[in-house]
Amino acid sequence: MIVRWWITALQLTELFVSSLVHLVYGFYIFSTAVAGDLSQALSDCFYKNNVEVSLKSEDSKENLTSTKDLPPIVLVHGIFGFGKGRLGGLSYFAGAEKKDDRVLVPDLGSLTSVYDRARELFYYLKGGQVDYGEEHSKACGHSQFGRIYEQGHYPEWDEDHPIHFVGHSAGAQVVRVLQQMLADKS
DSSP, X not given: OHHHHHHHHHHHHHHHHHHHHHHHHHHHHHHHHXXXXXXXXXXXXXXXXXXXXXXXXXXXXXTOOXXXXXXXXXXXXXTTOOOTTSSTTOOTTTTHHHHOTTEEOOOOOSSSOHHHHHHHHHHHHHOEEEEOOHHHHHHHTSOSEEEEESSOXXXXXXXXXXXXXXXXXXXXXXXXXXXXXXHHTO
């Protein structure tokens, strides 16, 4: 009986210590991210960089491609992920969207289906009210219409104006489903 009590006490102690370590580590990660965002915001407020750096080649000034001509990069988060504008200044993609205006980070449903997120991604880029489709919304028991994007983030997207998609985890499946929907014209 005493041996069983000691084993139970050791298991509870192990559970407590493990929970405490994970809780402290999680707080450390979160506080580090918040501190990084705060320091970046303060740095941006006090030290505005007025210097523009550009690379010019004397030989081929006409052949240089403007960064405006390059296709945007769309970073699609996975499950439990979030896009730009969520959780204050925290960035799911380590601030990649802050480094270049061509990097887009849509805020798609964190726990919605891949199908719903693919539809949201399309309307995020092109603009308009998200339409999940009447049949799909009835089958899944949710509203047919979702968020309204007054202005798409890249409304000119078509065969002549491509996009680079980067999907993290389940975000890759969202991109794949969107590509299939476009191929099927649905």
